[in-house]
Amino acid sequence: MDSGTGKTALITGASSGIGQELAKLFAQDGYNLVLVARSDDTLDRLAEVFKSNYGTQQVTVIKKDLAEEDAAQDVYNQVKAKGITVNVLVNDAGVGLYGLFATDTDWEREKAMIHLNVLTLTQLTKLFLYDMLARNEGKILNLASLLSITPTPLMAVYAGTKAYVYNFTQSLANELKDTNVTITALLPNATDTDFFHKAGAENTKVTDEVQDPVMVAKDGYEALMAGKPKVVPGGLKNKSYEVLAYVAPQEALASLMHEKMSLKPDPAEETQKEKSSTLAWGIGFGIAVLAGVAIGVAYNNLSAYDKARYRYKAKSWGNALADTFASVIDTVADTYENVKAKADQVVPKKEVVEKELEVA
Ligand SMILES: NC(=O)c1ccc[n+]([C@@H]2O[C@H](COP(=O)([O-])OP(=O)(O)OC[C@H]3O[C@@H](n4cnc5c(N)ncnc54)[C@H](OP(=O)(O)O)[C@@H]3O)[C@@H](O)[C@H]2O)c1
The missing domain is CATH 3.40.50.720 (NAD(P)-binding Rossmann-like Domain)
Structure with missing residues (x-):
């Protein structure tokens, strides 16, 4: 019941x-x-x-x-x-x-x-x-x-x-x-x-x-x-x-x-925001694709020798970065030494000057 x-x-x-x-x-x-x-x-x-x-x-x-x-x-x-x-x-x-x-x-x-x-x-x-x-x-x-x-x-x-x-x-x-x-x-x-x-x-x-x-x-x-x-x-x-x-x-x-x-965001504004960001991504992607195609076409037109050369270069770009850093430090050190040496040549040392005065 x-x-x-x-x-x-x-x-x-x-x-x-x-x-x-x-x-x-x-x-x-x-x-x-x-x-x-x-x-x-x-x-x-x-x-x-x-x-x-x-x-x-x-x-x-x-x-x-x-x-x-x-x-x-x-x-x-x-x-x-x-x-x-x-x-x-x-x-x-x-x-x-x-x-x-x-x-x-x-x-x-x-x-x-x-x-x-x-x-x-x-x-x-x-x-x-x-x-x-x-x-x-x-x-x-x-x-x-x-x-x-x-x-x-x-x-x-x-x-x-x-x-x-x-x-x-x-x-x-x-x-x-x-x-x-x-x-x-x-x-x-x-x-x-x-x-x-x-x-x-x-x-x-x-x-x-x-x-x-x-x-x-x-x-x-x-x-x-x-x-x-x-x-x-x-x-x-x-x-x-x-x-x-x-x-x-x-x-x-x-x-x-x-x-x-509070109110939900206006769907029209959201759609506009979405559209803008989609457009930006689209343009960026488009540029990347075009650049890729251009590089591809250019690469294909190279001679076998140049292709090998660029392949070797691309491989060495990774090492080159580390080398660049080390060489910058070397260059700074070398430059310091060079400048110092030049200064030594240009500015006469005290004893040299005294000797020259004696001769005179
Ligand atoms: N929905 C929610 O999220 C929620 C959450 C917590 C608590 N509640 C509570 O639940 C109860 C029912 O709400 P509901 O969600 O089912 O909303 P609903 O579908 O709008 O139902 C409201 C009911 O109240 C009646 N009513 C409204 N004004 C009236 C009046 N002046 N004289 C006589 N009857 C009246 C309506 O009938 P007529 O229009 O035919 O008169 C309808 O049958 C309410 O007390 C509400 O505060 C609802």
């Missing part, structure tokens, strides 16, 4: 990316679903797929902009009105925003991001957790990020919201430790979804290495089911980033992240 049969999972942000992959895992395990996002047409299509592929009994679609005032209360009220008991809550819906905080980013978008990533997540947790504790049963998964534990220039507000999610979730994990309700923070590294494009960060270096949302969702799902307080998907590499984030100075981390969040 599937572990989720008869139970219901409510997933925000189920219309794409990690949320959609999580919804699939719940459907495969026999859960009924409440899917929440703004794109209700996508959610409706997903509902059909889950029903036909996995035999999902009940899928409820709630179209809601979770960045709106009281969005969480409205979703909760709709679920209650339908008589649905939520056994698992997944707070996945979230957005990012790229740019320098002071000059680039738009405050209205930032305010909506804080509302969605922080306020709605907190209020949904409060509302559903209260009911879970009353039943002493339930699970919550909150989408944090590896950026929760690293300062992140150029996505400062987003990283701030995720730091909140992580800290909030770890605090609740402790508050809930003597109950049958668990809460888990999922901390993915950069993941291959529409997230970066929507945030205006699709050309950043961090997107060079993105992980599979299927793997992220699977690791998150397993940690949630095991009741773990947190999970960093992606094996040893991402866990080592986590350790680095705990031990490295914040300033150093901020510099590292600034570099990772």
